[in-house]
Amino acid sequence: MKITLHIWRQKSAAAEGSFATYPLPNISENMSFLEMLDVLNEELQQKGEDPVAFDHDCREGICGMCGLMINGSAHGPRALTTTCQLHMRSFKDGEEIWVEPWRAEAFPVLKDLCVDRGAFDRIIQAGGYVSVRAGAAPDANAIPVPKHDADAAFDAATCIGCGACVAACPNASAMLFTAAKVSHLGHLPQGQPERYTRVRKMVSQMDAEGFGSCTNHGECEAACPKGISLGHIARLNRDLVVANLKRSDVPE
Amino acid sequence: MELNGNAPSGPIETRWERHRFNMKLVNPANKRKFEVIVVGSGLAGASAAATLGELGYRVRCYCYQDSPRRAHSIAAQGGINAAKNYQNDGDSVHRLFYDTVKGGDFRARESNVHRLAEISVNIIDQCVAQGVPFAREYGGLLDNRSFGGAQVSRTFYARGQTGQQLLLGAYQALERQVAAGTVKMDTRTEMMDVIVIDGKARGIVTRDMVTGKLECQMADAVLLCTGGYGNVFYLSTNAKGCNVMASWRAHRRGAYFANPCYTQIHPTCIPVSGDYQSKLTLMSESLRNDGRVWVPKKKEDVGRAASSIAEADRDYYLERKYPSFGNLVPRDIASRSAKEVCDEGRGVGPGGLGVYLDFADAIARLGRSTIESRYGNLFDMYESITGESPYEMPMRIYPAVHYTMGGLWVDYNLMSNVPGLFVLGEANFSDHGANRLGASALMQGLADGYFVIPYTLGNYLAQIKPGASDAKAPEAVATLKEVEARIAKLLSIKGKRTVDSFHRELGKLCWDKCGMARDAQGLKEALLRIPMLREEFWQNVFIPGVGAELNQSLEKALRVADFFEFAELMVRDALNREESCGGHFRTEHQTPEGEAARNDEAFSYVAAWEFKGVGEAPELHKEKLEFEYVKPSQRSYK
Numbered sequence: 001m002k003i004t005l006h007i008w009r010q011k012s013a014a015a016e017g018s019f020a021t022y023p024l025p026n027i028s029e030n031m032s033f034l035e036m037l038d039v040l041n042e043e044l045q046q047k048g049e050d051p052v053a054f055d056h057d058c059r060e061g062i063c064g065m066c067g068l069m070i071n072g073s074a075h076g077p078r079a080l081t082t083t084c085q086l087h088m089r090s091f092k093d094g095e096e097i098w099v100e101p102w103r104a105e106a107f108p109v110l111k112d113l114c115v116d117r118g119a120f121d122r123i124i125q126a127g128g129y130v131s132v133r134a135g136a137a138p139d140a141n142a143i144p145v146p147k148h149d150a151d152a153a154f155d156a157a158t159c160i161g162c163g164a165c166v167a168a169c170p171n172a173s174a175m176l177f178t179a180a181k182v183s184h185l186g187h188l189p190q191g192q193p194e195r196y197t198r199v200r201k202m203v204s205q206m207d208a209e210g211f212g213s214c215t216n217h218g219e220c221e222a223a224c225p226k227g228i229s230l231g232h233i234a235r236l237n238r239d240l241v242v243a244n245l246k247r248s249d250v251p252e
Numbered sequence: 253m254e255l256n257g258n259a260p261s262g263p264i265e266t267r268w269e270r271h272r273f274n275m276k277l278v279n280p281a282n283k284r285k286f287e288v289i290v291v292g293s294g295l296a297g298a299s300a301a302a303t304l305g306e307l308g309y310r311v312r313c314y315c316y317q318d319s320p321r322r323a324h325s326i327a328a329q330g331g332i333n334a335a336k337n338y339q340n341d342g343d344s345v346h347r348l349f350y351d352t353v354k355g356g357d358f359r360a361r362e363s364n365v366h367r368l369a370e371i372s373v374n375i376i377d378q379c380v381a382q383g384v385p386f387a388r389e390y391g392g393l394l395d396n397r398s399f400g401g402a403q404v405s406r407t408f409y410a411r412g413q414t415g416q417q418l419l420l421g422a423y424q425a426l427e428r429q430v431a432a433g434t435v436k437m438d439t440r441t442e443m444m445d446v447i448v449i450d451g452k453a454r455g456i457v458t459r460d461m462v463t464g465k466l467e468c469q470m471a472d473a474v475l476l477c478t479g480g481y482g483n484v485f486y487l488s489t490n491a492k493g494c495n496v497m498a499s500w501r502a503h504r505r506g507a508y509f510a511n512p513c514y515t516q517i518h519p520t521c522i523p524v525s526g527d528y529q530s531k532l533t534l535m536s537e538s539l540r541n542d543g544r545v546w547v548p549k550k551k552e553d554v555g556r557a558a559s560s561i562a563e564a565d566r567d568y569y570l571e572r573k574y575p576s577f578g579n580l581v582p583r584d585i586a587s588r589s590a591k592e593v594c595d596e597g598r599g600v601g602p603g604g605l606g607v608y609l610d611f612a613d614a615i616a617r618l619g620r621s622t623i624e625s626r627y628g629n630l631f632d633m634y635e636s637i638t639g640e641s642p643y644e645m646p647m648r649i650y651p652a653v654h655y656t657m658g659g660l661w662v663d664y665n666l667m668s669n670v671p672g673l674f675v676l677g678e679a680n681f682s683d684h685g686a687n688r689l690g691a692s693a694l695m696q697g698l699a700d701g702y703f704v705i706p707y708t709l710g711n712y713l714a715q716i717k718p719g720a721s722d723a724k725a726p727e728a729v730a731t732l733k734e735v736e737a738r739i740a741k742l743l744s745i746k747g748k749r750t751v752d753s754f755h756r757e758l759g760k761l762c763w764d765k766c767g768m769a770r771d772a773q774g775l776k777e778a779l780l781r782i783p784m785l786r787e788e789f790w791q792n793v794f795i796p797g798v799g800a801e802l803n804q805s806l807e808k809a810l811r812v813a814d815f816f817e818f819a820e821l822m823v824r825d826a827l828n829r830e831e832s833c834g835g836h837f838r839t840e841h842q843t844p845e846g847e848a849a850r851n852d853e854a855f856s857y858v859a860a861w862e863f864k865g866v867g868e869a870p871e872l873h874k875e876k877l878e879f880e881y882v883k884p885s886q887r888s889y890k
Contacts, residue, residue: 012801030525030639038530038752045750045805050796053804055318057491059531062416063322081636089639110462111802114318118439121319125431129424130383134303134702135374137381141338144392154385154410157417161321190383 001027001093005040007052008100010109017109019098029089033076034059034066036088053112061085061225064160067167068113069100074164074223082162082225102163104172106210117163119209120177126205127198128181130190143189153187156180158226168223171212176220178206179236180228186239196243203240255508255860255875258663259363264881265346268367271664272707276714283308285718288709289456289471291443291498293320295415295694296677297477298422299701301437305429307706309713312469313426313435314458316442316493316807321423324479324491325697328415329536331399331407332379332694334372339396343404345369350882351402352692356657356685357834357850358884359511361858361877363664364683371699376408378702382421386410400537400690401582407691412536412629418694422701442807444735445501446474446673447721447728453502453673454721455728457735461807464800466739468723468732472713473672475705476502477697480656480678482515484815484822485767486759488653489521489534495811496818499660499679503821507668508860508873510661510681512818513826516688516835517768518654519586522637523606532652533637535630537690540579540586542614542623543647545570547598547607554600558608558646569593577889584687584835584848585889587651591768594650601648610646651768655693657684657835658825661860661875665708666700669860672716674709676700681858686834739799742809747792751808754789758812758819761785766823771839775827779820783867786816817866824861828872831855845890852884 002025010017022044027036034056041051056066061082068083070076076086091097099113107115145153157180165176182199185191191198214233221230260267260274278286286309290301293315301313315323335348348369353360380386380394386408387395399407410417429435440461447455447468455470478498482488503509520539521532548554549567569589571578581589590607593599600606615623620643624631631642638648659682660668660675667674677697684692721728765778789812797803832841832848833855841849858875 028526028528031528032530032637035528035530039528042750042752045794045796048794048796051805053802057317057322057493058324058327059492060327060489060533062327062413063317063324063491064319065317065322078636085633085636087636087639114802117318121321121427121430121437121439124424125427129428130381131428132378132381132425133306134299134378134425134706137374137377140336140376140380140386141393143380145388146392147388147390150385150388150392153383154417157383157385157410157420158413160416161319184385185383188383188385190381 001029001088003027003091003094004096006096006098007113009052009112011111013108013110027088029087031088032059032084033070033086033088034084053114055114056084059084062160064162067102067162067164069102069167071098074102074168075225080225080227102167104166104211106172106174107163107166117161119174119211120161120163122209123174123178123202123205124181127194127201128185130185131194145188149187153184156184156187156228156232159228160226162225164223164225165220166211168219169212170217170219171215173214174206174209174211175214175233175236176224176228176230178202179232182236182239183232186235196239196246199236199239200243255661255858255873256663257361257875258665259361260664264362264366267363268370275707275711278710278714280308282718284310286310286713287312287471287720288473288475289469290314290475290477291456292323292477292479292679293423293426294323294325294477294479294677295419295422295697296701297323297475298419298426299698300475300477300676300705301435302422302425302429303702303706304709305432305434308434311429311435312438312471314438314441314443316440316461318439320426320437320439321420323419324494325419325694326416327491328694329412329534331397331409331414331691332375332418333406333691334376334408334695335369335406336373336376338394339405341404343406347404348372348406352683352689353685353882355687355689357687357848357887358685358852358856358879359833359877360683360685362879362881367704368683368696368699371703372695374703375695375698379418379421382425384410384417384421401580402689415694418698422698443498443501444810445731446505447731448505448670449721449725449727452671455723457732462802464798464803466732466735468728470720470723470728472716472718472720473674473709475674475676476660476679477676477701478679480659481512481818482653482656484759484819485653485763486755487524487529487532487763489518489532492531495814497811497814500814500818502660502668502670502673503863505670506863507670507673508661508862509658509821510858510860511658511686511825512822512861513766513829513836514657514686514834515653516583516655516657517587517651519583519590519651520609520649521652522634523601523648523650525602525638533633534652534654535634535647535649537583539609539627539630542626543579543609543611544568544613545579545607545609547593547600551597554598554604558600558610567593567598574889581889584837588768588837590651606648606650608646609649611642612646615643655688657681657686657688661858665711666704667708667712672712674705676705686836739806739810742793742806742813743795743799745791745793745795747794749792749794751793751795751805751812754785754793755808755812755815758782758785758815762819762822766826769837769839770826772827775823778823779827782816782820782823789813789816821861821870824870825859828859829855847887850884
């Protein structure tokens, strides 16, 4: 199949960027989107040009490293699919495809399609964990966890930290990412002791990173390749209200 | 020279306990005086960095990805073994130990494997306490399944994403220590070399992958937790960035590389669809529980639609050759059998490199909804990649490189022969012998990081003076200069071929000559061709751009350059090992039934290779393997 790519090229964080156009006349529909970019990069290098920089690693939809805005959609046109799992058969012969990096103030562009998502790590550092030293754990079956709670925790824990939720949100809010972790740990007995300090610290870090506010657009849920539900945001908000009420009881 | 693994003697059940008592401790007030470098942030690296941070050491951790959570441990699907015996079905530490030694085809160190089995139970406790959402029964207790042919249900799992959940647990523990200030985490930072001063590892040279800046990072000890070398084959189930550079650079600085020929080929992966293929995707082994593997009996039928081939014209070759195990034979046997039928010209799909995994019988017997509930997500994944529905037509599968059992040689303390250089997880040659059992890799990575290194590193540090070396030490400066020169050389070549084109060619050569089945003739041919290709690489590779920028072609070139040197060692090791064992199958050495024939008399040893120069023959050191508890026997699956 034949396609025409318009790709965001930007030499470095400080440089101005712009779109460059690359026709690809002979692409197999069985290629993944990233394999198609590999083919482009091989051609560019054959001509002595700089290949397009893009992030990727596992190429099986779990590491969360890849992520492109494709025709204005985070991870492209298919639901529940990361960019690396998207195949060219999802596009029409002759199609023009616009490829951009995640756009968010908190995710500065490093080069071409690569962005810095360090803000996500700092949100986790603020409280996205259970404080337990290696060696201090009781027997794994000492605390039963109702299956329903374990499953709900898993549904939230399946977040891959790719940032599609931020990229899709008109406010570039990181609420779905933050809520997924708050909800994962909040569903489990192990997460209870730090439940309310966790939510307060994580939300405050999220704000400090320059992410926008959540205004319930729901674009995040639609773009999430792991199908993480908006319900987790509601849960975060409930926990945050309680946390603020409890604030006087909880030592800083 | 005979190598000593420093394993304690005496009854195996108490070796680790006694060893822990005999090891020296670092005074709590002194721990913060020691600096420790951890390279890699997968299960081994993240768990080690977090745990050492908790203990009070000053830790610096590096990963090449943009976040430590991306490390390829995250892709492990199946589960993690632990001898909890929660199912009351006869499991025990001794049984897990026994199964792992036997599964490794009697090429692992007994003391290490026993320790691994003991620690397995602590790992599950630790992960549950961190909030890892393992599968549970309705009563709220942990669920288990039987995995990889084990006769007991000892595998803990979190749907098909166990690796992800365990890694996120370790990642969160790591980020907690980053917040506490005990660990400094640098992402998008790649290790370029090890700095050795007076025979001890005292630091590393790093490259900032955004700015290209090279720096000497000095420390009292260096831990390599950098994964396996499966990408030497170019196509594998590994992440694209997985590489051998950290291990190889350590090897060049004196660390022995052990058993590089032990590579694991996973039988159920999605086949190559074209020459643009960039990686291979694994489909869970559980599919073989209900799928039947077949190819056409006649070559002429290969191009025809599967549905038009009559039952009588199909060869269900695993059921035919192994009537009692059928489609559930171990990984190495399933893989080799697929290769055989494809070599005979009976493979299906593009290039003839595929066999059918057919669910038609299972769907007819159990109904589509049962199959959907068991394998729905896998079928969807297959369909999204291939565009074919496994409900309508059989899946096509083919084996792919998955895991590497070989790695840097370490003693019982996980220390290489270079003092101060420790190696954890898949990067060491460790506990799996010649073949790794399913659900054992996650167990080993976390055992090393959470429960072994905190003790054995302390024992080393207690015997040296704290105080990281100076980055201006002549050895550090010289190492930095060598790295600079290597990068400058690569950038200056400005040849005609891309890095990937070389990597593909090297990978194909390794796969053809040193893949699922090897023979002396092919290995000798590879030994001639690899240096020629390496020569061409160093004369004709094209890398655009400069060093002082985000330059992904340069990153790849640095890694591929080391794969070229490593590949030669892997082939040499395969040629030296005149026997078949586990993942290493030499066609000259098989039983009359076509099974792997070990030669315990001559090869019951760990082959640890010492670097002597690029293109020079390495020197072989042997660590003799003694089996006091599990007596070597022949595997049989007829």
